[in-house]
Amino acid sequence: MIPTLTTQRLTLRPFRLDDADFLFDMYSRWEVQRFIGREPKVMTDRTEAIERAQRLASLDHPVHGVWAITETETGRQHGALLLKELPASGSTEPLQPSGNIEIGWHLHPDAWGRGYATEAATRVLQHAFDNGVSRVLAVTYPQNAASQRVALRIGMRDLGITEDYYNATCALFGIDRPAESPATPPTE
Template sequence: MNTDRLVLRAWRTDDAEAALGIYGHADVAKWLSPAMDRVPDLRAMRLLLQQWIAEDARFAEPGGRWAVERAADHKVIGGAVLLPLPPGNEDWEMGWQLHPDEWGQDYAGECTFALASWAFSHGLDEIFTVVRPDNTRTAGAVRRNGMHWVGETRKYFDLDLQVFRLRAADLDRAAHEGHRPPNHT
């Protein structure tokens, strides 16, 4: 999947160092899915990437995990997911994790549009993002990118989480383009 500035591509084990900079960073880890802890070292990151690569090979489309690479310099700056949510795997979660140095550039908006377009082109009618109540940055990002707050629940991960939904009819490229990153004129 490509956007104007990003390439969402399959993870590779040689991405481990860049991935550790993201998933091992305290400011990212505190917001990770309850199913995932902060990655402690390069060895653990390599093992996790190997696991993700193997799992992705078994996923039916549209599910998966992707490295988020900046197109201009091919630097891995984050990760993105489209995964079924527990407990019943009937709802699909869209998410992303970006290195804190990349926050504020609207890369989250580009990830949202790319993942949603991918999901809807593969037959999903709606996708969700679940957000911890204190994560105001992500809650703001999903709202800016067309997702609608639908309430709070303990359904997923047995935690109090805010739930945002995007339906295929809500995906509006014109609205996304209204959130241009700062370097566009």
């Protein structure tokens, strides 16, 4: 089961089937979708959101996942935070894992500019490093300055432009586990 994580303002929880309406509202907006995927497109049918909610709700991994970013005090949803295997560029579909871990964020426009992506991503990085992940990468469209600013705010370094992932030209960012973070999951 994907663990629930918390920050000062946010609860990062597994997605549920009843999140379909939020997912449809967020992913049916061009301003959200324009920098997602090799060929960005908006959701046009609520059935797509139901299918995505079902897929996200079924994820079961102790470290990787896709979390619903929610405001702890109100329960209001703000977006999604991803920590997953990063696909390598290649000639066959589906693309194969690169051996690297990717962090990413998709925020509803109503949540932009409030620091939610930075806060959520910082917490998920901590979760990854506490569970033995040694390096996390982020890829963005080269034009996606807002996501690049988030990557820098969470301590990632700009690693330049690459075509190593997603069969796309991406701006690449990376961060290594700090020396003081445990190399293996804590035991209690």
